[in-house]
Amino acid sequence: MNLKRVVVTGLGALTPIGNNVTEFWNGLMNGVSGAAPITYFDASNFKTQFACELKGFNVEDFIDRKEARKMDRYTQYAMVTATEAMEDANFNLEKLNLDRAGVIWGSGIGGLQTFQDEVTNFNQGNGVPKFNPFFIPKMIADIAGGLISMKFGLRGPNFTTVSACASSTNAIIDAFNYIRLGMADVIVTGGSEAAVTIAGIGGFNAMHALSTRNDDPTTASRPMDKDREGFVLGEGAGALVLEEYEHAVARGAKIYCEIGGGGMSADAHHITAPHPEGLGAKNVMLNCLRDAGLQPTDVDGVNMHGTSTPLGDIAESKAILEVFGEHAYTMNLNSTKSMTGHLLGATGAVEAISCVLALQHGIIPPTINHFTDDENIDPKLNFTFNKPQKRDVKVLMSNTFGFGGHNACVLVKKIEN
Template identity: 55%
Template sequence: MINTTRVVITGLGALSSLGNDVNSNWQNAKEGKSGAAALSYFDTEKFKTRFGCELKNWDPTLKLDRNDIKRSDLYTQYGLYVAAEAMEDAGLDVSQLASPFDGGVIWGTSQGGMGTFEKEMKEFVGNDLTPRFNPFFIPKYLVNMASGVISMKYGFMGINYTPVTACASSNSAIMDAFNYIKWGKAKVIITGGSDAPITEAAMGGFNALKALSTRNENPMIASRPFDVERDGFVMGEGAAALILEEYEHAKKRGAKIYGEVVGAAMTADAYHLTATHPQGEGAYMCMKFALQEAGLSIQEVDYLNAHATSTPTGDLSEIKAISRLLEGTHDNMHISATKSMTGHLLGAAGAIEAIFCVKAINDGIIPPTINTENLDPAIPEGIQIVTKHALEKKVKVALSNTFGFGGHNASVIFKEFV
């Protein structure tokens, strides 16, 4: 029997270096602004990369109480913050559910409480008198804690867990939320992801992998997906949340609807610890499976938000996968890489990029890929990458890609609600 359950989007929340809410993120993305700047969280003198995309003027007390802040790592605080915006936007609370078990949370992250772990270990090793750990050490650094705390905040007692697929984590979370609602296991799920990876350990570790850009002299132009001179990604931080809801439930309560999720898929490259498959085999099949579930062809996709992190090999493998799907027909679909502005939010990347896909559908605007001056000559002719300035275009269908270390691929398809 064909499952006709529709899964719609009724609330949005966003936090990145471009802004502390959905509207400011979207406005700055449309204008092609960069969130990159010199790092301020720690002394970067000994680091090869000394910049990133930190949050700006973020005040957690606007949405979080003192205990939320005291007991939570930054990645959980970010998650709580965007969940609050999304729930307010959706006009939703647990009293609108027939049962609290109809509401769930599926929340992605890559590193969880990396900052807490780093801080506590430094203090333990550096204390010669009586080495001790903070009593909140364990709950603060656990990767599932944001999901748990969000559910506690809103009284959602249904499905609750955290998929961890590196930089594909929040797309994995969105896919799982979509599926659980389709299967009748929930009516509403708060989904998305958060990461706070601008720490000494993360920056040093990614530098050791030679994955980060080292354009310290001009951070704002460092992230340049598809450009022939790209030299690595720019670390970002933040979070984004989407309220996914079963359509009849949303209709009954008179919710506004931003769009719907119509397809999603995950695959594995089964190739390398950190590198993507050189021919994009896993990415190709991931997009293909998602399109098949949505009942769409790639020619019906108006906008593709590429994973494109600005690494020499990763960008090209994704383009190869996209080109193979297009089979020479490039007329309709436009591509952009918003990491050129937000930096790479790791496990939260798919969530913030989902917001941009949904807003592109609602506003008819495709945000640009900034800093891309000279396209890599290996990119096939006809591939339409939006560079420098936003493109006004009717967007009915948007596809978002995320790929993670370990060979994890996740694609989600969003569609105009009609």
């Protein structure tokens, strides 16, 4: 089969360390922590009282107030980043074949705040069901992709992937496949999440998944550090415009990089814990390399899933050694979650963007908050601790693993004409 090449021609980001792509990259380069005390609700009675919220974001700067009220925060974030990415891609929509342009979005949870608010309001009433008519459209996980398509008139493939924390990486892989199989020319892809809510913090606390370092939240997300004790919940969105290579060249588009391949696997082990030997993580990276037609020695670095959980970081480190062997010691490994926190279903898109920008600028973002080596993690691995490192990078991988054992990996590479 003659597969088409797929490139990235537009980016959009809304993160706890920057409200657009430029601010996000500057936050990464400066090692900024997005963690701070929760402002969205009174968290004083919660085990975890901090999160990586957006800073200085006002949705009305981007979306009309009346329209914004019809959207959950996760959809607002999607619309903002998709708009940034589409403007970055600089399409003439009058010339674009809109029947061959689509949206494939990812969200692990969807409208959690909306669901929480509506059920809470019902419980506080007299038992009479008086629900907002926008309750269901605001809550469902696919509405973000639908609204993006409506804004730009994109009539091609349109659906949402839901695979917990792997959701937006799965969305990118699906978009990549649809284009290289010739089923579309352009797809807006990525993911968004807005789970910093009473239900989100309370639910993850009940699972003992979150850090409880309330006395020092800025250092709470510390992947690969001996004293890590849980992830920090984040929010936001990332959007990428994927485009068929010849289509992009024909319109004179700015091309960031090429999507080289994608891999998927399942741990088939436990609803929340990773396979202790990193079996699923190993398989997903091997599948990604196989799909890209590359050898392990071709890869310059991996943006790890690296959530700062006691079990997850060890398992992923083992998997990297299994896949890359001695070459693993020459690579740059990093976890941008040390700065952004864990954006759940949006994390794959945001971290893929960090890889695209690392290729463009020739520098690897750091893994901040490292203080003490973990004896269970090979100290010879270069986790890019605390400071960015310059490097001529040609190929980078990004790992995302979700509750339920869902694993997804995407590979980006410098464009070769």
